[in-house]
Each structure stands twice: as structure tokens, then as C-alpha cells.
Amino acid sequence: MNSSINHPTISTEEIIRPTRLEIDLNILAENYRQIKKHVANTKMMPILKANGYGHGLVRVAQLMQKLGADYIGVAVLEEGILLREQGVNIPILVLGGIWGNQIPHFLKHDLTITASSIEKLNQIDELAGQMKLKAKVHLKIDTGLERIGVHYYSAEKLLEATLKCRNLEVEGIFSHFANSDNLELNFTRLQLERFMEVLQFYEKHSLQFPIRHISKSGSILQMPEANLDMVRPGLLLYGVYPSQEIPHTVKVKPASTWKSLVVYFKVIKANHPVGYGLTWQSDHDVRSITVPVGYGDGYFRSMSHKAEVLLNGKRYPVIGRISMDQIVVNIEKDSAYNGDEVILFGSDGENIITVEELADWAGTIPYEILTNINTRVPRVYIE
Numbered sequence: 001m002n003s004s005i006n007h008p009t010i011s012t013e014e015i016i017r018p019t020r021l022e023i024d025l026n027i028l029a030e031n032y033r034q035i036k037k038h039v040a041n042t043k044m045m046p047i048l049k050a051n052g053y054g055h056g057l058v059r060v061a062q063l064m065q066k067l068g069a070d071y072i073g074v075a076v077l078e079e080g081i082l083l084r085e086q087g088v089n090i091p092i093l094v095l096g097g098i099w100g101n102q103i104p105h106f107l108k109h110d111l112t113i114t115a116s117s118i119e120k121l122n123q124i125d126e127l128a129g130q131m132k133l134k135a136k137v138h139l140k141i142d143t144g145l146e147r148i149g150v151h152y153y154s155a156e157k158l159l160e161a162t163l164k165c166r167n168l169e170v171e172g173i174f175s176h177f178a179n180s181d182n183l184e185l186n187f188t189r190l191q192l193e194r195f196m197e198v199l200q201f202y203e204k205h206s207l208q209f210p211i212r213h214i215s216k217s218g219s220i221l222q223m224p225e226a227n228l229d230m231v232r233p234g235l236l237l238y239g240v241y242p243s244q245e246i247p248h249t250v251k252v253k254p255a256s257t258w259k260s261l262v263v264y265f266k267v268i269k270a271n272h273p274v275g276y277g278l279t280w281q282s283d284h285d286v287r288s289i290t291v292p293v294g295y296g297d298g299y300f301r302s303m304s305h306k307a308e309v310l311l312n313g314k315r316y317p318v319i320g321r322i323s324m325d326q327i328v329v330n331i332e333k334d335s336a337y338n339g340d341e342v343i344l345f346g347s348d349g350e351n352i353i354t355v356e357e358l359a360d361w362a363g364t365i366p367y368e369i370l371t372n373i374n375t376r377v378p379r380v381y382i383e
């Protein structure tokens with residue numbers, strides 16, 4: 001095990017916070033293999049944006065490279081540059097839009113650019129020419145999310161414009177689903193149809209298809225016809241399902257466990273309220289533990305009065321308001337000692353608290369639970 005957080009003078013072993021995110025690289029690798037098996041010959045572009053969904057951008061990227069991933073997808077330029085600086089040398093697509101003077105940095109670091117308009121395409125071509133480099137681009141087609149990309153109904157002009165570019169290679173073409181995490185797939189099917197229509201351009205001109213990709217976790221699970229040439233799994237790779245209702249056709253396991261330790265034990269007397277705002281009290285004496293985690297770590301304050309934790313194989317409720325750095329847990333008549341392990345999400349072998357449960361308590365989606373875990377929480381890797 002080692003931690004990703006370094007302090008200049010204190011060793012990792014000494015400094016490690018009781019609160020940490022443990023990432024099991026073996027589970028992550030197995031999840032990758034399960035998805036790969038499911039999509040068979042389709043290429044894989046694991047999505048590592050937002051610090052690898054909280055799991056640590058560089059470590060996850062190194063693992064994906066080792067496992068033979070064809071591509072890595074990130075959201076912003078800086079994530080791509082960091083990976084290049086850390087020696088990751090497989091193709092990297094930056095999925096987000098580009099602006100201003102970012103293009104030379106893409107070219108310098110051999111990062112693949114999302115070209116989402118004719119204007120941007122020409123800008124890329126011109127700058128690549130000046131730098132005497134060949135830019136790699138993936139064209140972004142908007143089939144219904146209304147975010148970035150040319151609309152499917154005016155995409156032909158963009159595709160035509162690429163034929164005149166001399167300093168770039170259109171290596172891929174992609175779109176993104178707006179509603180593929182539900183059972184109801186009408187709009188997703190419509191988006192796929194729109195995308196396929198755009199792709200007819202290549203057949204019409206007897207051109208080879210670039211790498212065609214549109215599918216993410218939800219559609220990987222339930223729409224094999226959307227696999228095309230490459231899939232872009234994000235959440236599923238980390239072992240979390242985008243929703244409960246859709247078929248779990250790929251068996252994945254949560255790759256991370258959010259843990260802490262008991263740092264305080266006390267008895268709270270009857271009718272003595274707990275925490276800011278005095279929002280909770282008991283009519284009898286209760287035993288309680290304090291755990292050093294709070295909304296400053298990404299343990300959402302909106303989970304107050306709903307959240308539970310695992311301690312010694314049992315679930316206990318968090319009481320009072322979640323504060324910035326600490327929570328209080330009611331263990332009623334049970335015992336606990338300083339240093340006992342507390343699981344915020346994850347499994348202790350038999351019992352489990354899922355990321356999905358935290359999302360319910362917080363009124364959000366699992367994606368936000370994972371990406372919200374602050375950098376203050378050290379990442380510890382199990383290999």
C-alpha cells in the first residue's frame with residue numbers, strides 16, 4: 001500500500017489521515033476485463049475525468065495502459081498534459097471543448113482534440129500547419145444532448161470541411177447520450193439513429209470510417225448495438241452502476257472503500273442535543289463515537305439525519321448535522337474503541353454501504369459522490 005499524498009518532511013506512514021479512500025487496483029483491473037469481455041472486439045476508452053472519478057488520475061491511467069486500453073478519455077487539457085508528463089503514452093482524447101490558445105498545447109503533448117465546429121477545425125488545421133505537426137482530432141456530433149458538437153442535421157458541412165484539412169487526421173467521430181441510464185431507451189435509440197445517419201457520409205464518399213464511438217456505462221449495459229468501434233466506460237469501470245433499474249449485465253465490484261477510524265468515544269446524556277443547530281437529541285443516554293470526516297472531505301452535509309456507517313459489522317446512524325470535519329455516530333449500548341475502523345462506503349466483507357446509498361441520502365447521483373471526495377482525503381492503493 002502507498003498513499004498518493006506526500007508531505008515534504010513527514011513520511012507517508014506517519015502522516016496518513018485516519019480518513020482515506022482505499023482503491024483496490026485488482027478490482028479495477030477485473031472490472032476493466034469484465035467490460036472488455038462484454039463488448040468483445042470493441043475498442044475501449046476508459047474515462048478518467050475528474051481525477052479518475054476520484055480514484056486518482058495517474059494511477060488509474062497507468063493501470064489502464066498496462067491492461068491494454070486503446071484510448072484514455074479525460075475532460076480537460078490539464079488532465080491530458082499531466083498524464084503525458086507521468087509517462088502515459090497511449091492515445092488520450094480530451095472530451096471537452098477547446099478555447100483560446102489551448103491548441104498548441106494539445107499538439108505539443110500529442111493529445112487528441114475534440115473538434116466541435118468548422119471554425120475550430122480550421123483553427124486546429126492552421127496551427128498544426130504552423131507547427132509542422134499533424135493534429136489528431138475526433139469530431140463531436142450533437143445528437144440530442146445540446147451541449148458541445150455540431151448538430152446532427154448540420155454535421156455534413158463539418159465532415160466536408162475535414163476533407164480540405166491538410167494538417168490533421170480525423171481519427172474518430174463521436175456523440176454522447178443524454179438519457180441512457182434509464183430503462184426507457186427511446187431517446188437513446190433516436191440519438192443512435194441520428195448518429196448513424198451522419199456516418200453515412202463516409203459510405204457515400206467511399207471513405208473509411210474513423211473510429212466511431214457513442215456508448216457510455218448505461219448503454220454498454222443495455223444497448224450492445226451502440227458499441228460501434230469503441231466504448232467509453234466511466235462509472236461502471238469503478239464498479240458502480242449508473243442506476244439500479246437498468247440490467248446489470250456486466251458484473252463489476254466497487255473499486256474503492258471510503259474508511260476512517262474512531263477518534264473519540266463518549267456517552268451523550270438524555271436530552272443533550274448533538275451538533276450544530278442542536279438538531280438531534282435522545283430521550284435516553286447513548287454511547288457515541290466521533291469520526292474525522294465531514295463535508296470538507298466531500299461527505300455531503302445534505303446526508304445529515306440520513307447517513308449510516310459500518311462499525312464492527314453493524315450499521316449505525318450518523319446523528320446531528322454533518323460538520324466540516326467531523327461526524328458523530330450513535331452506537332446506542334454497543335462498544336467501540338479509538339482506532340476501530342469505520343466504513344463510510346464500501347464493504348467489510350459481509351456488510352456493505354454502497355455509493356448509490358450515499359447518493360440517495362445526499363439527493364444526488366453516484367457520480368457526484370465519487371468526484372466530490374476532496375484531495376484532503378489520501379488515496380491508498382492496494383495492488
Ligand SMILES: *Cc1c(COP(=O)(O)O)cnc(C)c1O
Nearest residue numbers: 047095176216217232233234235
Ligand atoms: C463522462 C463521459 C463518459 C462516461 O460516462 P459514464 O456514464 O460514467 O460511463 C463517456 N463519454 C463522455 C463524453 C463523457 O463525458
